[in-house]
Amino acid sequence: MVDFTVNEGPKWVVVGAWLIINIGLFVGIFYQYKNNDEYFYLRELVGDALCWARASAACLNFNCMLVLLPVCRNLLSYIRGACSCCHQHVRRTMDKNITYHKYIAYMICLQTVIHIGAHYFDFEHLQNAHSTGDVREILSSLPTSPNGTWVNPIRSSGSDPTRELFKTVAGVSGVIITICLILIISSSTEIIRRSYFELFWYTHHLFIVFFIGFVVHGVERIIHYQTNIKEHNPESCITQTDKWGVSPCPDPQFEGAGPLSWAWVLGPFILYSIERIIRFIRSLQRVVITKVVNHPSHVFELQMKRKGFWASPGQYVFLHCPSISRLEWHPFTLTSAPHEDHFSVHIRRVGDWTEALAKACRVDEGEFQEAWKMPRLALDGPFGTSSEDFMEYDVGVLIGAGIGVTPFASILKHIWHMHCGSSRRMTLQQVYLYWVCPDMHAFEWFQQLLQSLEAQVSERGDPHFLHHQIYLTRGWDNQQAKNIMLHDRASAADPITGLQQKTHYGRPQWDRVFEQLAEDHRGKKVGVFFCGPGGLSTTLHKLCNRHSSSQGAKFYYNKEHF
Structure with missing residues (x-):
């Protein structure tokens, strides 16, 4: 049922x-x-x-x-x-x-x-x-x-x-707050937020005018x-x-x-x-950029330190760069694990703000820059998300689309660290990672982590704990497909990612994936964590509902929200 x-x-x-x-x-x-x-x-x-x-x-x-x-x-x-x-x-x-x-x-x-x-x-x-x-x-x-x-x-x-x-006063204030409401709501649509984030950000702050007008409306x-x-x-x-x-x-x-x-x-x-006020106080605390890494696929990594900073896996922070904008704060998921001596974020260069940050951090110069050359950053957070509770489930299913795999970098590092180093028995027994990529280059920045995990899993002799499947949805023609197949047969490693787990071509058949998970984990609590576009989120949410049953597996759906 x-x-x-x-x-x-x-x-x-x-x-x-x-x-x-x-x-x-x-x-x-x-x-x-x-x-x-x-x-x-x-x-x-x-x-x-x-x-x-x-x-x-x-x-x-x-x-x-x-x-x-x-x-x-x-x-x-x-x-x-x-x-x-x-x-x-x-x-x-x-x-x-x-x-x-x-x-x-x-x-x-x-x-x-x-x-x-x-x-x-x-x-x-x-x-x-x-x-x-x-x-x-x-x-x-x-x-x-x-x-x-x-x-x-x-x-x-x-x-x-x-x-x-x-x-x-009621009439004038009523007209003002109505105009503010129209601007706030209309600029909050998905297309505006994705394509013109600055417009969404600034018009949303009309809520201050809205509340002032709201309070004086009846005076x-x-x-x-x-x-x-x-x-x-x-x-x-x-x-x-x-x-x-x-x-x-x-x-x-x-x-x-x-x-x-x-x-x-x-x-x-x-x-x-x-x-x-808390955000303002935090903005005064010094954040030191210790390392800048330029990854393929228009992604760069910032490794940072701040006194007293500690975060759980799956949490996110807001970054602010005063030299770019005095008002804008942008959310980024932490990709570092708690046991590391720094915290890091991976940023995809899309939009004016991220491009300006990459330029300010001298990402394209290709050599290490002294800390004093780095732009001043302010940080707010960390803040909790549903991903924090991944250790509370019997089985964890991590699904990322493109750059949406970012939250799971921190989680995978922490899971493996706890699995190898914790003396107490963990509730989490198995982990599945599904990564849906739009093109070949999207693999490159994340494959180093997966290769490291594969090597550690093989060395420990525990192949059943962590499973990962990568899907390439586009980015090849017929000739490239033939070459990939020839190399695939001749090599034990995947010709694109270099991983032992071979890449799948095309989109996952999610219904079959969930049927198999439900069959393999009857009576278990399965935590499904997703970060990616809304259309796929809706599909996964429905599948979690469809395959959850009172006698079989129960799929708890969690989506990243910022």
Whole structure:
């Protein structure tokens, strides 16, 4: 029986609880404003548009409170460390932080549309109320007093609703934060982030303007509620407008509702501010580049040291080079293992920033440069990912596509170090590495590590612990294929990689791969770790769900997120 709860259960528990809170908050506030006598006369002016506007505003408060929390990387890393003894599902749930951040952003967009639509009808109704000839016109004509007796913020007939909108703090701030939201969301699409990362980076920082506008949006208090319900019962007095001003129906008195948004977002904003302070303090710590290695396939390696730095395998860091950009920080997975005397990252030269960093580090000069010639770097991290838990599974399956194999360099080094040197029995019993490469040159920078591991596995006489399969998807023609086959038969080593394990040509048949893994590891916990494009991630995720069963193997899918 297929067990979907292995991968989907924890995430949907969190998402389900979040949705229930949103729905409950929306419905509760909607009916509060629909039934509350304090807003009886305001409802007479604008109808149910008031209820829709206030219900969506409550959900906006709630989601704007949450949206910063999933991107507080230091907070999440601290929680991961504090939860190291907790159930694995708790830690895996936190690895979906970027997914939760996106869901919350989508909800903010939805509630913003509802809020804007409701207020559009509000202003239309408030404008028309001056010429209705009934109680709405009387309410609109109530005199303005220091205590805010009026209930209709549009104080004269014949006004242009758009002009009236821009006379209010709420209107101006609402337009500003809506524009910020549109720019933030539109620049967060996959194609923008991949092709124009700087545009994504800078527009995303409009969230500061967004939150300032969000906090001041309600300071003018244009939503007024009745304060003298005991003296002026609206349900009975609404039919006696000719007797208003004398007992038992004195003129209704109104007062502006105070702003609440600041109270919702203050806590998360303080936490995020602490996050940025920590980043600033770390940026002042000296990072020394000890070695620069130029690898094939437009990849270069930076080996670095920083006082007090320590990282677990599979973690990542953010790098910042002030000489290139004062604001940009870019994530890179660590490729060094904890037992090494340095930490390193492998960087592929794609985009303006990575090219500028390669030039600043004199990668193409081909000789060692003194440390003082290297650019100043700042580092934030390390931060935890799902890959940290690879030792908790019975079987580890590492799948990398192209440069996506980078996270597994550190993991493979650490696994073999622990396997050879640890005196205690490890939970991890077998490791599989699947590397899908787009061309022949993509092998070169990583093959040295694999050759070293192969030699150590052969020397130790433990061939069943580590299995690796490399797939070349393109980059050869018919003549090259014939030459490869001739050399392949004549040599014990692979003609392309030099490894004992022969290269496979074409794409893996993933369904067969998972069928075989499920058959070979019945009753085992199989941790599947992937780094690569979204399309393949979706395929692997579905296969993990399909081949997980309550009686057989259970595949726990984990994808690298930055």
